[in-house]
Amino acid sequence: MIEIRDLYKYYGDRRAVGPLSATIEKGEIVGLLGLNGAGKTTTLRILACDLLPTSGTVRVGGLDVVEVPHEVRRRIGYLPDTPPVYLEMTVDEYLTFAAKLRGVTGADVEKRVDEALELTEVGSERDRPIGALSHGYRQRVGIAQAIVHKPEFVVLDEPISGLDPVQIVEMRDLVRSLGGEHTVVVSSHILSEIHETCDRIFVIRDGQIVASGTEKELSEALLSGMRVTLSLRVGQAGAARASQLIASVEGVTQVELAAETEGPGVASYRVALARDTRDELTRAVVGAGFGLLELTRGERELESVFLELSKSSDEPARKKKKRKKPAAEPSAEEAS
């Protein structure tokens, strides 16, 4: 379990993090989501005992990062934003070095290196110098060094940045596979990169957690209801009638006819629902004789809320933060 209480970090006069409190359960995969400069890296560096906090307590597995940093480092694996790899070493040499550095001894070293190579799927490159590897492979080697000593906690700073789409999918699977055995903290500045991977997401802004929860909880808390796009075959003159019908369905708060359409006789509507009443909606339109062609959930809705949350400059977001903060803290509290 990772417990962060009233953490502050100042760089000179500038506050990078704080006040920040959070609890992360054993075996959980937690995402730290925020724009660049929000304080993600600083928080992770403090967790990994790379940086000392200005004030507050951080306990990793019950051990304080300031009082017993060595014990914490033994239990934690950390991938910084650039993988800390020696380019002139081969993958095998590097991981052996990293394992020994973390106190793995004797015959265990080889075993652990093999396991880490297998999990991160870089075994085929084990005899190549790291300098000759592509960015994606270097990132994997970076993860391999973070897990080579079988730490209870794994902290990954933007493991997905700079990867191509195929690598992103593989990296998500890799991070996902770390859960359960390891407690994982991942940071990112793109919601879609981590919402599938993480059990819980902390949205961080200005060094503070402004919202937390699962993707579902976040959207429930932050979005009033749901947004869907509905495509109907309405015939020549049915567009207005369909619009009225949709508006009359229980829970619908807003209906808007989209400009784009598949073709003549087809109309698309952007519909806002107070809660999830998609069943009623589909029954109503099908019952009225309209052909239901498509019903999709607005994909980017949570992303836009996150962006709004993350922007510190504009006033509405600031108000939102103040309102949301009490809501965010109990959920962190509940978890403990």
Added chain:
Amino acid sequence: MSQALLIARRELAAYRRSPLGAIVIAGALLIDGIYFYWKGLTDKLVSAQVLSEFFYGASGTTMIAGIVLAMRLLAEERQTGTLTLLNTSPIKDSEIVLGKFVSAFGVLALMTLLTLYMPLLIFVNGKVSVGHIVVGYSGLLLLGAASLAIGLFASAVAKSQVVAALIGTLILAPLVLLWAVAKAVDPPLNRVLTSLAIHHENFRPFMNGILELDGVVYYAAVTYFFLLAATKTLEARRWR
């Protein structure tokens, strides 16, 4: 302690793979050879004087090599981000510094030993004592250790290798020149400055084959002081 050796071994492998170690050794051997030929073999000197001249010349290359070999030790790791690996591992800052120092000292010692053919030439063709050679080399290694420690401290402070080399030079050069400053000031201050100079009075006895405890203590103290300073610098960096 075993962790320090682990670092030292990795570091030695890095010297082996990068051209830096080889270039420094080759450069030092070339300059030592030229100086030996120019100063030692062309003037009409007795064997012991030739040997002293050799140690004098080699002391210069040793100091420069110390700074150059040490400049990358921490600054390069900071530049490439690998220092984070060491910082987040259960290893003491003093072990990091010690490991780095030991590896660079190994390279420096190899470089120094490779010059042995010159004293051997004098030994075979002239008349010098083995003691003179041994004491002279001890002096070179002590001076080299002190220069490395200064370079390592500079490397701990600096963000890049070039800046590390500059800072190292800016510490070492005044230490060398203190004897000249000492000439310009009145006693008793001139005694203090002379004793603090890294080369002049502290190195001359070694060069002439005289083992003086003062010099040994001086070089050990300078080495320890700058290694400690490097360790404290690493520790302090965790605050920002």
